[in-house]
Amino acid sequence: MKMSRVLFGIFVLVTLAVAVTAQDCASALNGPEFAEYSAQRDAMMASGVASEVMARNSLTLLLIKNGPFAGYASSHPDYTTQMLADVLRYHVLLTYYDSETIKQANTLNADGVVTTLYQTTGRANGMDGFVNITYNPTSNVVTVMPSTIGSTTMTTVVSYPKAVPYNCSYVEVSNVLEPVGLKAAQLAPTAPPTTAPTPAPMMMGPVESPMEAPMSSPMMAPPIESPMESPMESPMESPMKSPMESPMESPMESPMESPMESPVESPAETPVMMPPMPDLEGPAMGPSSAVSGASLVNFDIAALVASAVVIAAIF
Numbered sequence: 001m002k003m004s005r006v007l008f009g010i011f012v013l014v015t016l017a018v019a020v021t022a023q024d025c026a027s028a029l030n031g032p033e034f035a036e037y038s039a040q041r042d043a044m045m046a047s048g049v050a051s052e053v054m055a056r057n058s059l060t061l062l063l064i065k066n067g068p069f070a071g072y073a074s075s076h077p078d079y080t081t082q083m084l085a086d087v088l089r090y091h092v093l094l095t096y097y098d099s100e101t102i103k104q105a106n107t108l109n110a111d112g113v114v115t116t117l118y119q120t121t122g123r124a125n126g127m128d129g130f131v132n133i134t135y136n137p138t139s140n141v142v143t144v145m146p147s148t149i150g151s152t153t154m155t156t157v158v159s160y161p162k163a164v165p166y167n168c169s170y171v172e173v174s175n176v177l178e179p180v181g182l183k184a185a186q187l188a189p190t191a192p193p194t195t196a197p198t199p200a201p202m203m204m205g206p207v208e209s210p211m212e213a214p215m216s217s218p219m220m221a222p223p224i225e226s227p228m229e230s231p232m233e234s235p236m237e238s239p240m241k242s243p244m245e246s247p248m249e250s251p252m253e254s255p256m257e258s259p260m261e262s263p264v265e266s267p268a269e270t271p272v273m274m275p276p277m278p279d280l281e282g283p284a285m286g287p288s289s290a291v292s293g294a295s296l297v298n299f300d301i302a303a304l305v306a307s308a309v310v311i312a313a314i315f
Helices: 002-030 030-047 049-054 065-076 080-091 101-108 117-121 189-194 205-220 222-272 276-279 287-314
Strands: 059-063 113-114 130-136 142-145 155-164 168-173
Touching: 002 030, 002 155, 002 168, 030 059, 030 080, 030 155, 030 222, 049 117, 059 276, 059 287, 065 117, 080 287, 101 168
Parallel strands: 059 168
Antiparallel strands: 113 130, 130 142, 142 155, 155 168
């Protein structure tokens, strides 16, 4: 039971210590040692950047004296509150560097690239959310400049007013740093994204291309015409002509003419014409019938003559 209370007490103390330390990163600027940076402090409070700093620890704040900072603000009257706030965020490094470790930034980070609070906004273009820290051992000068290629602005470290290891470090620099793409980053807030995505998918070229290509290409392609002409002409002409001409002409002419002439004409001449002949003129048709017929004719004539003579004699 006692052990649990002790652990709970330690947890509360650590939590309070972290909260106080994190809050000190911004509230410490109200101290007398930061009177020369009051213009930057007031701008951080007014823009809400101070609240973002209080929520973090292990930071390095690059401070600019009131003269150079006021001169920068007055030379950019067209800058909006958000643009000035992003410039202030660009001077908050998300890594702790004191007077000794800042000289080792080249070895601690790749090429001395350090992330700033501006990167967390999502408005930084490319490498605009980072700075490069370099150290010249000959001149003992630490230089801070934008990581974006082509940047011409830079600043040098002047002094180290205060450090709270390893949570907050305050480093004075000679002048204000500005991200290269600061103005371009402000041109895409809300209006363009709401209108651009709607027509963009409707007017895209790839939507028309797949609709025209598949409809015209398969219909006009040569491979469709080749199989339609070749198989249709070959089987229709060859098999249809051969079986229709050969078997149809041969059985229709040969078997139909032969049986119709032979069995129909032969029985018509023999049984139809021959039976009446034996009844009427049958005996006169053969050689013996001719002789007997002639004798019968002579007999009849003689009988008639005799009958006539008898009749004449009677009358």
